[in-house]
Amino acid sequence: MGAHNETGESMRHLLTDHPRHWRGFQYVYPVLSRRSEGLSIGVNLSIDKRCNFDCVYCQVDRAAPLPRKDVDLTQVRAELDWMLGWAASGELWSDPQFTDVPEAVRRLNDIAFSGDGEPTACARFDEAAALAAQLKNQHGLSSVKIAVLTNATLLHKPKVRAALDVLAANQGEVWAKLDAGTEQYHRLVDRSAVTLRRVLDNILIAGRTHELVIQSLFTKLHGEMIPATQFEEYLDRLEELVVAGCRIRLVQLYTTARQPAEEFASPLSDAELAHLEARLRERLPQTPCQTYGAVNAD
Numbered sequence: 001m002g003a004h005n006e007t008g009e010s011m012r013h014l015l016t017d018h019p020r021h022w023r024g025f026q027y028v029y030p031v032l033s034r035r036s037e038g039l040s041i042g043v044n045l046s047i048d049k050r051c052n053f054d055c056v057y058c059q060v061d062r063a064a065p066l067p068r069k070d071v072d073l074t075q076v077r078a079e080l081d082w083m084l085g086w087a088a089s090g091e092l093w094s095d096p097q098f099t100d101v102p103e104a105v106r107r108l109n110d111i112a113f114s115g116d117g118e119p120t121a122c123a124r125f126d127e128a129a130a131l132a133a134q135l136k137n138q139h140g141l142s143s144v145k146i147a148v149l150t151n152a153t154l155l156h157k158p159k160v161r162a163a164l165d166v167l168a169a170n171q172g173e174v175w176a177k178l179d180a181g182t183e184q185y186h187r188l189v190d191r192s193a194v195t196l197r198r199v200l201d202n203i204l205i206a207g208r209t210h211e212l213v214i215q216s217l218f219t220k221l222h223g224e225m226i227p228a229t230q231f232e233e234y235l236d237r238l239e240e241l242v243v244a245g246c247r248i249r250l251v252q253l254y255t256t257a258r259q260p261a262e263e264f265a266s267p268l269s270d271a272e273l274a275h276l277e278a279r280l281r282e283r284l285p286q287t288p289c290q291t292y293g294a295v296n297a298d
Helices: 002-016 073-089 125-138 158-168 183-189 196-207 228-243 270-283
Strands: 028-033 038-044 108-114 145-150 172-177 212-217 219-221 248-254 265-267 289-292
Touching: 028 073, 028 108, 038 073, 073 108, 073 125, 108 125, 125 145, 125 158, 145 158, 158 172, 158 196, 172 196, 183 196, 183 219, 183 228, 196 212, 196 228, 228 248, 228 270, 248 270, 270 289
Parallel strands: 038 108, 108 145, 145 172, 172 212, 212 248, 248 289
Antiparallel strands: 028 038, 219 265
């Protein structure tokens, strides 16, 4: 029983603790991701923690601004090349950090552009995307996905759209954030000068060309979950996107798994999240949905 508990705690730690800096690496880090159901190799192009969103639930502390730092693509290449080789060889699973991972999830699922800010805001995002595609194929990992976790604010930019086209030709996926259905709630939760209308328009632009995963995080604010009227507005926006031709492959509903920078943000219970899922399935029965609760979500 004791060994079982230790393994469970180790797995819980792997699923909830996602440090962006891994053993001296600046940009690339391995994480066990429940949403990707396997190993995800993260690429953080925002090491200066700059982002055009300031989400209340984000675990990144932006209170003390860091000096702007340009991305060193040579370093990104070196780190990603090494990490992919380590994963492809299977040696990663012998590392003490991953020895307790069950066989069922001992697989490399994706390379994910995520990290401490909006990845598409990086001036060299298109080069980094092409680099990821090149390296994964070079290591015999052509079937491994490349996911871009984005707030969708810049998907209308020609360079970003071109990068998404490159990724789409290499098992790429766009995972777009949508946390609100009204401008009021968007500003309350995402705290961005970029309007919700821009986010929705960009999701539609990308979704008419590529299949999307919509990622929606809901959290309690000062102990109160999202008002029912606001969640219905959110569902209205999803329905409008689908009707307009947005190809939504999956909606992920989840809540905070790690301690947010804002203390007034706290996770929903499994029952509260299940209630939101049931309402989404009722309103959009043809749209697949998955939920990830506070304990095991990534």
